Amino acid sequence: MVVLGCALGGFWVSTQYHSGNSESGELSGPTVAAPALRLADTRGQYRELAEWRGKVVVVNFWATWCAPCLQEIPDFVRIQAAYADRGVQFVGIALDAPDAVMRFAQDLGITYPILLGTGDAIEVARQFGNTLGVLPYTAVIDQQGHLADVHAGVVQAEDLTSLLDDLVAATPVSGALESG
Amino acid sequence: MLLCSLLPRFSNAANPLDGWLETTDEAAIRPPEEVFIASVEQVTQETISIRWHIEPGHYLYRNAFRFSLQPPAVSLGEPAYSEATVVTDPHFGVSEIFRDSVRVILPLIGEPSGFGATLRIDYQGCIENRLCYPPASTELFVTFPAGIS
Numbered sequence: 201m202v203v204l205g206c207a208l209g210g211f212w213v214s215t216q217y218h219s220g221n222s223e224s225g226e227l228s229g230p231t232v233a234a235p236a237l238r239l240a241d242t243r244g245q246y247r248e249l250a251e252w253r254g255k256v257v258v259v260n261f262w263a264t265w266c267a268p269c270l271q272e273i274p275d276f277v278r279i280q281a282a283y284a285d286r287g288v289q290f291v292g293i294a295l296d297a298p299d300a301v302m303r304f305a306q307d308l309g310i311t312y313p314i315l316l317g318t319g320d321a322i323e324v325a326r327q328f329g330n331t332l333g334v335l336p337y338t339a340v341i342d343q344q345g346h347l348a349d350v351h352a353g354v355v356q357a358e359d360l361t362s363l364l365d366d367l368v369a370a371t372p373v374s375g376a377l378e379s380g
Numbered sequence: 381m382l383l384c385s386l387l388p389r390f391s392n393a394a395n396p397l398d399g400w401l402e403t404t405d406e407a408a409i410r411p412p413e414e415v416f417i418a419s420v421e422q423v424t425q426e427t428i429s430i431r432w433h434i435e436p437g438h439y440l441y442r443n444a445f446r447f448s449l450q451p452p453a454v455s456l457g458e459p460a461y462s463e464a465t466v467v468t469d470p471h472f473g474v475s476e477i478f479r480d481s482v483r484v485i486l487p488l489i490g491e492p493s494g495f496g497a498t499l500r501i502d503y504q505g506c507i508e509n510r511l512c513y514p515p516a517s518t519e520l521f522v523t524f525p526a527g528i529s
Contacts (some may be wrong), residue, residue, distance in 0.1 A: 268511050351509040
């Protein structure tokens with residue numbers, strides 16, 4: 201059994217992985233499916249989490265008025281670049297006005313998709329376990345679409361990369377990925 | 381890395397993730413009403429005085445405060461605040477925040493109608509270097525001094 205870890209300064213709430221095929225070393229995923237979501241991106245195109253199925257998806261809820269959110273995003277941009285070829289896809293969900301989101305996304309150099317979490321965004325966050333609606337809030341979804349971890353508060357980059365290393369190692373990425 | 385071995389509790393919850401946050405014993409995140417606590421300190425013929433208690437490690441943004449009375453028994457003037465801490469953020473520039481406590485004096489413009497009203501306060505705060513709460517509001521009942529209603 202592999203237990204994925206907690207981050208210092210906040211906490212990861214982990215699901216537990218159970219050994220599956222012992223010969224291949226493949227781990228079966230956790231049993232909690234990530235909530236489905238359908239939100240518009242900054243170009244007005246509706247996007248769904250399902251389009252990134254087969255990848256490890258890091259969903260980050262943030263807002264432009266949230267200083268801790270802005271603090272961690274540069275790490276996410278760097279990690280996205282480093283892990284893109286290993287089947288990791290970041291998706292930001294901004295709980296904010298679209299014009300402010302686009303301005304900050306440009307300033308922060310965000311290269312991954314940003315979805316606009318206007319309207320019922322707090323409810324969307326709640327579906328990911330964020331009962332208090334705090335920001336930032338990050339959920340990691342494995343290749344099978346199961347929630348691997350959720351984290352309230354600033355993520356420590358080394359903890360996230362450690363988790364991503366475990367997840368991308370758990371399932372071979374070849375042949376299972378689409379471009380993001 | 382600190383490891384946790386927390387099993388989610390979701391057997392009876394409508395949302396299977398409800399309760400995940402409550403399962404941890406590490407640095408629990410308390411709801412905003414438990415860490416930002418407002419109370420009416422004094423009401424005179426001219427002002428309403430509000431005092432906020434702010435739990436250690438938390439802060440409130442000055443520019444996020446909004447005040448309104450329901451029913452609108454009297455108009456409220458521009459609030460006056462106790463001294464704020466000025467912080468500079470690379471993204472926001474200069475902001476004013478309150479740690480530990482803040483006193484707010486709300487001027488009353490005119491004479492109140494009725495003996496009291498509900499004061500709604502919108503606010504927004506964060507935990508230092510960790511996370512921010514979404515905008516929230518609280519309500520306090522304000523009793524106007526006899527003789528001015």
